[in-house]
Amino acid sequence: MQPPQNINSFIDLFEEDRVNANCYYREQKELPMHQAVGKIEKSRINESLELYFFDFKTTKDFCYSLNTAIKGSTFFLYAISNPLHVEIRQEKHFDLQKHRPGVYLCDQKNQAVLSLFREVHYQFFIFVLSPAKEKVGFSQQLPYRFFVGSMDLKLMALAQTLVEIHNDLRTLNTIKIHGFGQLMLAGIIGNINDKLNKKNNQTSLTERELEQVSAISKQILKAPETPYSVNFLCRAFGIAPSKLQEGLKSLHNRTLSDYVRNVRVEKAEQLIKTTDLTISEIVYTVGLTSRSYFCKIFKKRYAYSPREYRQRHNAEVGDGMGTATLAI
Numbered sequence: 001m002q003p004p005q006n007i008n009s010f011i012d013l014f015e016e017d018r019v020n021a022n023c024y025y026r027e028q029k030e031l032p033m034h035q036a037v038g039k040i041e042k043s044r045i046n047e048s049l050e051l052y053f054f055d056f057k058t059t060k061d062f063c064y065s066l067n068t069a070i071k072g073s074t075f076f077l078y079a080i081s082n083p084l085h086v087e088i089r090q091e092k093h094f095d096l097q098k099h100r101p102g103v104y105l106c107d108q109k110n111q112a113v114l115s116l117f118r119e120v121h122y123q124f125f126i127f128v129l130s131p132a133k134e135k136v137g138f139s140q141q142l143p144y145r146f147f148v149g150s151m152d153l154k155l156m157a158l159a160q161t162l163v164e165i166h167n168d169l170r171t172l173n174t175i176k177i178h179g180f181g182q183l184m185l186a187g188i189i190g191n192i193n194d195k196l197n198k199k200n201n202q203t204s205l206t207e208r209e210l211e212q213v214s215a216i217s218k219q220i221l222k223a224p225e226t227p228y229s230v231n232f233l234c235r236a237f238g239i240a241p242s243k244l245q246e247g248l249k250s251l252h253n254r255t256l257s258d259y260v261r262n263v264r265v266e267k268a269e270q271l272i273k274t275t276d277l278t279i280s281e282i283v284y285t286v287g288l289t290s291r292s293y294f295c296k297i298f299k300k301r302y303a304y305s306p307r308e309y310r311q312r313h314n315a316e317v318g319d320g321m322g323t324a325t326l327a328i
Contacts, residue, residue, distance in 0.1 A: 035062060036116075041166055043177050048130040051181045053166045057121045066104055066112040074129045075104040075112075076188050080159055081123035085115040086146055094146055098207060099156045101149040101188040112146060123163065127185050149191040153210055153251040158184045160214065205247055212239045213247030217259070224263045225287035230256055264288060265301055272310045279306045 038056020045051055066075050066086070077084060077096055084096040086104070088111070096102045104112050116122060162180045205213070216233055220226075230241045233256070239247075245255060252259050264286040271282045283294045298306050 076127040
């Protein structure tokens with residue numbers, strides 16, 4: 001493997017000089033074919049935080065230094081598809097496994113090198129936080145210059161959402177990237193702080209089990225009207241009942257029945273606002289069987305009965321249209 005290059009040369013496809021350092025922006029570039037096939041996407045979230053999304057398959061072995069010209073910068077790394085291999089001063093080696101966040105404190109004396117291997121598909125994020133605005137206090141807490149956090153379902157879901165947003169190139173999603181990027185960084189920081197403080201609030205699920213629970217959550221969101229049960233989902237997705245409940249508790253802080261009911265009520269609320277279906281039709285559309293029970297849980301959630309909620313929504317929409325007309 002060749003000697004490490006500076007990470008800035010890895011990202012020098014971006015012409016930073018032509019961009020105002022205080023504005024928000026998003027750029028995407030294809031990697032040169034002799035190194036990898038894929039893309040790097042860069043977003044400036046604020047004046048002190050930049051987010052890089054890497055999605056490519058390497059065509060040869062190569063490595064890059066994580067050190068920058070700005071001493072004291074903090075790198076937050078999160079691998080999605082394959083582990084990342086990090087080496088500190090040719091002495092300490094770390095394999096950053098999928099869905100486990102890592103943090104590196106930039107130190108010119110202890111260079112960190114990210115090694116990427118031939119014919120591997122990599123998907124990962126790197127957040128770079130400048131030292132001037134760094135208020136996390138990791139420098140006083142971390143036992144090593146490179147520190148690995150714990151696997152976390154909520155962080156995994158955030159990462160997957162951020163990948164989906166990055167894969168949608170509509171301009172409006174730049175705003176979503178900034179918002180979810182900050183949520184993701186906050187999640188990484190919280191995860192690492194929890195491990196530093198030795199809080200035992202992380203899930204015991206394996207990576208495969210985490211992916212199964214995430215897939216189940218998406219299935220329920222896609223089709224909330226289906227009559228789900230623990231046994232039905234466990235057979236369909238090949239997961240143990242205890243693992244399913246633990247995963248849902250960690251990800252959504254709900255049991256299966258609570259999560260399904262919550263998704264159905266939220267779906268019903270959207271139908272009340274956007275369709276002319278009767279309340280009874282909406283009840284059965286979302287998979288519930290009792291109108292009285294639905295009205296009870298809906299009022300508990302939204303403070304109004306379904307009928308009152310629709311009336312108030314229609315009145316607000318009408319007032320908004322009237323105001324717009326007067327303004328013209």
